[in-house]
Amino acid sequence: MNAGLQTELAGIKLRTPLIAASGTFGFGEEYLDFVEQADLGAIVVKGMTREPRPGNAGRRMAETPAGMLNCIGLQNPGVDVFLQDILPRIKRLEIPIIVNINGNVQEDYAYLAEALDASGVAALEVNISCPNTRHGCMAFGVVPETAAAVTAAVKAKTKLPVIVKLSPNVTDVAEIAQAVEAAGADAVSLINTLVGMAIDTHTWKPVLGNIVGGLSGPAVKPVALRMVWQTAQAVKIPVIGMGGISSASDAVEFLLAGAKAVAIGTANFVNPQAITDIATGLRRYLEQQQLQSISQLVGKVRIGG
Ligand SMILES: Cc1cc2nc3c(=O)[nH]c(=O)nc-3n(C[C@H](O)[C@H](O)[C@H](O)COP(=O)(O)O)c2cc1C
Numbered sequence: 416m417n418a419g420l421q422t423e424l425a426g427i428k429l430r431t432p433l434i435a436a437s438g439t440f441g442f443g444e445e446y447l448d449f450v451e452q453a454d455l456g457a458i459v460v461k462g463m464t465r466e467p468r469p470g471n472a473g474r475r476m477a478e479t480p481a482g483m484l485n486c487i488g489l490q491n492p493g494v495d496v497f498l499q500d501i502l503p504r505i506k507r508l509e510i511p512i513i514v515n516i517n518g519n520v521q522e523d524y525a526y527l528a529e530a531l532d533a534s535g536v537a538a539l540e541v542n543i544s545c546p547n548t549r550h551g552c553m554a555f556g557v558v559p560e561t562a563a564a565v566t567a568a569v570k571a572k573t574k575l576p577v578i579v580k581l582s583p584n585v586t587d588v589a590e591i592a593q594a595v596e597a598a599g600a601d602a603v604s605l606i607n608t609l610v611g612m613a614i615d616t617h618t619w620k621p622v623l624g625n626i627v628g629g630l631s632g633p634a635v636k637p638v639a640l641r642m643v644w645q646t647a648q649a650v651k652i653p654v655i656g657m658g659g660i661s662s663a664s665d666a667v668e669f670l671l672a673g674a675k676a677v678a679i680g681t682a683n684f685v686n687p688q689a690i691t692d693i694a695t696g697l698r699r700y701l702e703q704q705q706l707q708s709i710s711q712l713v714g715k716v717r718i719g720g
Contacts, residue, residue: 418707419706419708420697420698422676422710424675425601425602427457429676430453430454430455430456431697432670433677433690433693433694434456434457434458434513434657434676434677435457435459435678436678436680437462437540438462439680440458440460441460442458442504443458443505446687450687450691452508452510454694455510455690456511456676457510457537457676458510458513459513459514459515459540460501460514462489462491462515462542463514463515464493464523464527465523465527466493467492467496468490469488470487471487471490472624473624475624476628477622479611479613483684484613486624486625488625497514498531502534506535512536512537513536513539514527514531515540515541515580516531516540516541517545519545519548520548521565524565525572528573528575528577529572531573531575532573536575537575538576538601539573539576539577540578540604541577541578541600543561543562543566543579543581543595544584556581556591556607557585557591559593562579563597563598566579566598566600567599570599578600578601578604578655579600580604580605581595581603581607582607583605583609583639584609588605589646589648589649592646592650596651602653602654603650604654605654605656605657606635606638606639606642607629608635609630609638610627610628611629612626632659632661632680632681632682633659635659636659638658639656639658640672643656643672643673644716647674648673653675654675655676655678656674656678657669657677657679660677660678663696663697663699664696666696666697667697667700670713671714671715671716672716673714674713
């Protein structure tokens with residue numbers, strides 16, 4: 416049934432190219448009443464930190480035309496609780512589990528890589544959009560040198576495949592992708608959210624407790640697609656594309672742009688069975704196009720001629 420949808424990423428076998436994006440699928444369990452396990456390629460769990468984090472105070476989400484803003488603030492139980500209580504439960508699922516790791520300083524990432532190395536998870540996704548508290552809170556992922564340094568620090572502490580999740584809040588995403596590839600990244604994923612803001616015109620105050628937040632959903636799709644296309648041309652490692660995917664046709668666009676797999680985020684909030692619907696649509700698309708495998712789509716956008 417899934418033969419045409421299978422793919423492989425840095426040694427991880429995926430039953431479908433559809434990955435649940437970090438922060439939008441909890442630890443997976445809540446969604447499995449809606450999504451068929453066979454339709455899910457992998458689950459990226461909510462961003463993990465060394466210590467538990469309560470998240471940001473005040474309002475954390477706001478709807479925008481064709482999207483949403485969030486400033487959750489990496490609320491999570493911390494890696495110890497994850498390893499002791501949560502992972503043993505979700506490891507029973509027949510779905511690769513990818514852990515999204517986050518830190519304030521480079522050593523936090525290295526610590527998490529070591530702590531998770533022998534845990535049985537399938538891979539690590541390194542969220543380099545976090546503010547580096549040692550360098551004026553500028554995100555690790557906006558400068559090639561710090562993006563590469565954090566990648567190398569993680570690689571030094573784990574044998575797991577390392578996926579580096581790129582920030583779109585940069586001038587040249589391809590340059591950052593090349594820097595993390597050179598530092599040993601096994602794959603890159605993009606995009607994380609774009610920094611945005613909303614203001615309440617009655618109170619004249621920012622809507623979000625954190626003032627600014629991350630924009631996601633269909634509103635960001637054209638930007639994400641452009642960045643995935645640019646990145647896929649710049650690196651040899653596999654690219655996981657995401658940003659506003661909510662239909663099979665959206666997913667096909669990202670595959671044509673060069674993504675080997677795609678992640679679904681905000682769409683899960685709108686339609687909890689989005690991943691199953693997209694998998695069904697992809698199977699139908701392959702049939703209609705008389706293709707044997709989604710690999711026949713990857714990077715095949717026709718430019719010129
Ligand atoms: C509520 C929410 C929480 C998120 N939390 C994380 C997170 O913890 N770590 C991370 O790397 N990305 C996080 N993201 C970003 C998503 O994984 C994804 O990169 C982004 O939303 C773009 O995809 P989408 O438009 O399909 O949602 C979060 C997004 C949302 C909407």
